[in-house]
Amino acid sequence: xxxxxxxxxxxxxxxxxxxxxxxxxxxxxxxxxxxxxxxxxxxxxxxxxxxxxxxxxxxxxxxxxxxxxxxxxxxxxxxxxxxxxxxxxxxxxxxxxxxxxxxxxxxxxxxxxxxxxxxxxxxxxxxxxxxxxxxxxxxxxxxxxxxxxxxxxxxxxxxxxxxxxxxxxxxxxxxxxxxxxxxxxxxxxxxxxxxxxxxxxxxxxxxxxxxxxxxxxxxxxxxxxxxxxxxxxxxxxxxxxxxxxxxxxxxxxxxxxxxxxxxxxxxxxxxxxxxxxxxxxxxxxxxxxxxxxxxxxxxxxxxxxxxxxxxxxxxxxxxxxxxxxxxxxxxxxxxxxxxxxxxxxxxxxxxxxxxxxxxxxxxxxxxxxxxxxxxxxxxxxxxxxxxxxxxxxxxxxxxxxxxx
Ligand code: PHB
Numbered sequence: 001x002x003x004x005x006x007x008x009x010x011x012x013x014x015x016x017x018x019x020x021x022x023x024x025x026x027x028x029x030x031x032x033x034x035x036x037x038x039x040x041x042x043x044x045x046x047x048x049x050x051x052x053x054x055x056x057x058x059x060x061x062x063x064x065x066x067x068x069x070x071x072x073x074x075x076x077x078x079x080x081x082x083x084x085x086x087x088x089x090x091x092x093x094x095x096x097x098x099x100x101x102x103x104x105x106x107x108x109x110x111x112x113x114x115x116x117x118x119x120x121x122x123x124x125x126x127x128x129x130x131x132x133x134x135x136x137x138x139x140x141x142x143x144x145x146x147x148x149x150x151x152x153x154x155x156x157x158x159x160x161x162x163x164x165x166x167x168x169x170x171x172x173x174x175x176x177x178x179x180x181x182x183x184x185x186x187x188x189x190x191x192x193x194x195x196x197x198x199x200x201x202x203x204x205x206x207x208x209x210x211x212x213x214x215x216x217x218x219x220x221x222x223x224x225x226x227x228x229x230x231x232x233x234x235x236x237x238x239x240x241x242x243x244x245x246x247x248x249x250x251x252x253x254x255x256x257x258x259x260x261x262x263x264x265x266x267x268x269x270x271x272x273x274x275x276x277x278x279x280x281x282x283x284x285x286x287x288x289x290x291x292x293x294x295x296x297x298x299x300x301x302x303x304x305x306x307x308x309x310x311x312x313x314x315x316x317x318x319x320x321x322x323x324x325x326x327x328x329x330x331x332x333x334x335x336x337x338x339x340x341x342x343x344x345x346x347x348x349x350x351x352x353x354x355x356x357x358x359x360x361x362x363x364x365x366x367x368x369x370x371x372x373x374x375x376x377x378x379x380x381x382x383x384x385x386x387x388x389x390x391x392x393x394x395x396x397x398x399x400x401x402x403x404x
Contacts, residue, residue, distance in 0.1 A: 002138050006148060007155040012038050012127075013326050015147045015161040017135060018168035019128050020048060021110060022294030022311040024117035026165060028070060029319035031126050035326055038159050040149055041168075044131040045118060052198065052271065053110035055221060055229065056081075056208075056305035058396030061312050062106040071116035078108035079222075084394065086359075086381050087211035088374070090258010093381035094207075100388045103395035107208075107222060110308050137164055140177050141288040163289050163322060167315070170280070170295040178287040187280040190301060190356065191363050192216070194275045195234040197248060198227060201267030210303075211256045212359040212377060214370070218255035219303075220264065230264070231275075231302075233360050240272040248272070277301045279353055281345060285314075285338045293318050298345050300352035303359060309396055310348050314341045344397070351393040 014030060016023045019041035027037040041048070057065075057074070066072045082098040097103050121128050134150040147159045166174025175183075202225065209220040216233035223229050232252055249266050256262055281298040285291065294311030317340045324333035358376060362369070380386035392398075 002136065002148070004156070006158045009158045009160060010038065011160045012036050013162050014165060014322060015145070015159045015163075016040070016165045016167055017137060017147060017174055018166065018172060018294075018296065019118075019130060020167065020169060020294070021113050021117060021308060022296075022315050023165070023167035024114070024121055024128065025070070025312055026167060026293060026315035026319055027126050027128070028117060028120055028124070029068060029315065030322060031121075031124055032068060033319065033323035035323055037126065038161075039121070039126070039128045040132050040135065040147065040159075041128070041130050042133055042135065048114055048118075048130075049111055051111070052196065052229070052273065054302050054305055054307060055107050055109040055223070056309075057106040057108050057113070058309045059104055059106065060396060061309050062108065064312070064316065065113065065116065070120045073112070073116055074106060074108045077112070078106045080104050081107055081207050083391075084207050085205065085209045086377070086390075087209055087256060087258075087262075088213070088377050088381075090262070091260055092205075092209065092262065095381070095387050095390050095394075097391045097395050100384070100391040101395060101398075103391070103398070105305070105395055109223060113308065135173075137166070137174060137177060137290070140164060140290040143289060145289040161289075162326065163291060165318065165322075166290060166292045166296045167294050167311075168296050170299045172296045174290065175282050175292055175296050177290055178282070178284065178292075182287070183282055183284065185280065185282050187278055188353065189278050190360070191236065192233045192360055193236040193238060193277065194219075194231040194302065195238060195240065195243070195248070196229070196231045196271075196273050196275050197269045198223065198229055198271040199267045199269050200226060201228050201265045202226065203228060204264045205262075209256065210355075210359055212361070212373070213255045213257075214361065215251075215255050217303075217360045218252055220252075220256065227270075228265075228267075234274060235363075236274075236276055238274050240274050243272060245269045275302070279349055281349060283338070283342070285341060286334065291318060291322075291334075291337060293341075297341075298349070300348055301356045302352075303356040304348070304352040304354075304394060306348040306352050306396075310345060313344050317341050347393070347397065355390075355394075
């Protein structure tokens with residue numbers, strides 16, 4: 001296939017495989033630095049826009065979306081949250097981000113981030129091809145890598161680039177281009193999954209509620225005034241179809257119930273999905289002319305709301321080093337990418353894992369495990385050090401502390 005004639009050949013400094021938020025933000029930032037890109041995705045724009053993903057952005061990330069000219073819609077339609085609630089044994093404990101670390105987060109769904117970025121690319125004349133197939137990434141160990149793909153109309157195209165960025169997500173294939181004997185894959189599996197729903201109902205609480213209970217975890221999030229997003233811990237092989245609205249509400253209510261009488265406001269469930277998750281990192285994040293960014297290089301469980309933030313941090317660093325590499329900085333600039341990105345990646349891996357084990361009940365947990373978890377929970381909500389530990393990580397670490 002690599003040398004079969006194609007219908008067109010285009011040269012561009014950077015080809016981006018994957019046009020989700022990471023790929024499009026990279027293209028946007030490179031565009032601002034005067035570097036042209038072509039971004040590709042096997043999904044259609046509609047498919048990406050209608051897949052529910054997480055909804056929390058760090059304030060730094062929100063600021064970058066506005067400050068780099070993607071869109072200021074987040075300021076109008078997003079909601080700044082100055083804290084979250086942690087809940088256990090029927091009581092809620094507020095973690096006040098503002099008071100503890102002087103930071104907040106923004107509730108703004110990933111699908112909206114994607115829409116803003118896709119619109120910004122269109123407005124700025126950037127090239128993005130959605131709904132392509134048969135992607136082949138070739139010659140990544142040379143300084144003339146190529147990407148071949150089939151357009152929706154069946155024609156076959158080739159992009160000749162100086163660098164290829166793999167931003168094709170946790171199920172992408174770019175990371176497989178790093179040879180097996182030259183890569184290390186770190187990971188952890190969890191003996192549970194999340195059952196995610198969208199419901200037509202008013203908000204049940206002003207901020208997000210992360211609840212642990214003897215029945216398992218639940219997260220009460222929001223989308224709009226009349227649409228709510230909620231999750232509850234379920235078995236990894238659970239089938240969404242087996243759950244009626246009544247059963248879903250009964251399960252969610254049981255996980256948040258308690259002495260304070262808190263109850264969720266119910267309404268019709270309009271979407272339900274079982275989300276499996278794991279922790280994963282592949283190193284290296286660079287192989288020759290190929291650079292991996294976002295979920296293509298690492299995934300985290302959604303409990304700490306780090307995934308999208310981490311991906312957008314990767315591409316901020318990557319845009320900087322790529323622009324410098326192409327501007328004459330060469331190898332030396334590129335070599336900064338992995339160490340700068342990985343530091344945050346492993347902190348986020350730790351935080352996501354920690355928050356997951358703090359709030360979920362593992363099947364087969366012993367009485368000791370449960371008591372120990374309660375002791376840890378009590379430390380987190382009941383001491384300033386514990387609350388600060390959570391707040392600093394959840395809000396994304398101050399940039400000055402981090403990307404040095
Ligand atoms: C969401 O709103 O979908 C959401 C929020 C926080 C998380 C995960 C998902 O930790």
